[in-house]
Amino acid sequence: MRIIVILASAALLLLGAAGGEWKAEAQTTPDSARLAVDSTLAPPVAAPSNSPYRYRLRTVVLDAGHGGKDRGCAGVSAREADVALALVLALGKQIQDNMPEVKVIYTRKTNVFIELDERAAIANRNHADLFISIHCNAGPSQAHGTEVWTMGLHKTTANLGVAQRENAVILQEKDYQKRYDGFDPSSPQSHILFSLFQSAYITNSLRFAQRIDRQFRTSVNRSSRGVKQAGFIVLWKATMPAVLIEAGFLTNPAEERYLNNKANQTYMAAGIYRAFREYKRELEGGS
Numbered sequence: 001m002r003i004i005v006i007l008a009s010a011a012l013l014l015l016g017a018a019g020g021e022w023k024a025e026a027q028t029t030p031d032s033a034r035l036a037v038d039s040t041l042a043p044p045v046a047a048p049s050n051s052p053y054r055y056r057l058r059t060v061v062l063d064a065g066h067g068g069k070d071r072g073c074a075g076v077s078a079r080e081a082d083v084a085l086a087l088v089l090a091l092g093k094q095i096q097d098n099m100p101e102v103k104v105i106y107t108r109k110t111n112v113f114i115e116l117d118e119r120a121a122i123a124n125r126n127h128a129d130l131f132i133s134i135h136c137n138a139g140p141s142q143a144h145g146t147e148v149w150t151m152g153l154h155k156t157t158a159n160l161g162v163a164q165r166e167n168a169v170i171l172q173e174k175d176y177q178k179r180y181d182g183f184d185p186s187s188p189q190s191h192i193l194f195s196l197f198q199s200a201y202i203t204n205s206l207r208f209a210q211r212i213d214r215q216f217r218t219s220v221n222r223s224s225r226g227v228k229q230a231g232f233i234v235l236w237k238a239t240m241p242a243v244l245i246e247a248g249f250l251t252n253p254a255e256e257r258y259l260n261n262k263a264n265q266t267y268m269a270a271g272i273y274r275a276f277r278e279y280k281r282e283l284e285g286g287s
C-alpha cells in the first residue's frame, strides 16, 4: 500500500511538473510588467493567469564533450574532444553575435578534463535555462547520421550502448563510485534507475531536441537518426531542460571528413542556433 501511495504521488508530481512547466512558460504579460523569472530556483509550476512574471531564456550552458586525458571517440585523424569543442565555440559565437542579451557559459573553452557531474553543476550554479552538450558518435564504419538525446529510459539496447559509451568516462575520474552514488556505467540496471531524473524538464528538453533534429535534416541537410532517450550522466543532475547532441560518426569516413571541416562546423552550429532561436521565441511567447 505504502508503495502504491508513493508511486501515485510520484506520478502526480511528474504530471503536475510536466503540465505546469509549459503553462508557466507560456504566460504573456505587457512589456511594462515583464520581470525575469529564474526557472531553475523555483519548481516549474504554472503562474496565475494575472501573474506579472514572464519567462525569459537568459542563460545557456554549452558543454563540449570530453577533453584533456579523455579524448572521446576518434576517426582516422579527428578526435571527438576537438570536434565537440569546435562545434560548441562556433555555436556560442553565433548566440553571442545575434543575441547579446543571452549569457553564454562554456563548461570548457580549451582542451581540459572536466568531470561529468561538474558539467551539470556549472549549469546549476549559474541558474542556466538550458544545457546543451555536444559530442560525436562511434560505431561500425557504415553507421552515420545525427542524434539528439534527452534524459529518459532507453528503448533499445543500441540506445543504452550510446549512453554507456558516453558515461564510461567516469571510470577515469577519481572516487567515481562515491561521486555517482555507486553508479556502474557497465550495468543496464544503473541506467534504468537513474533515467527518470530530469522528468520535470522532459517536455521542454524534447521540444528543443525536435527543433535541433529538424534543422539538421532540413537546413543543414544531414542524415538524421532522430530524437532519442537514454540515461546520460552529464544530463543527470542538470536542473533545467537539457539535450545531448551526437553530431555524427567520426568512425564513418565521410562524416569524419565533414565534421572535421571548419565551414561545416559553422553550418552545424547554425542549425543548432536556429533551433535555439525558435525554442527561445516559443517559450517567451513569440517575442
Ligand SMILES: [Zn+2]
Pocket (backbone or CB within 6 Å): 065, 066, 072, 073, 080, 135, 136, 166
Ligand atoms: Zn562523447
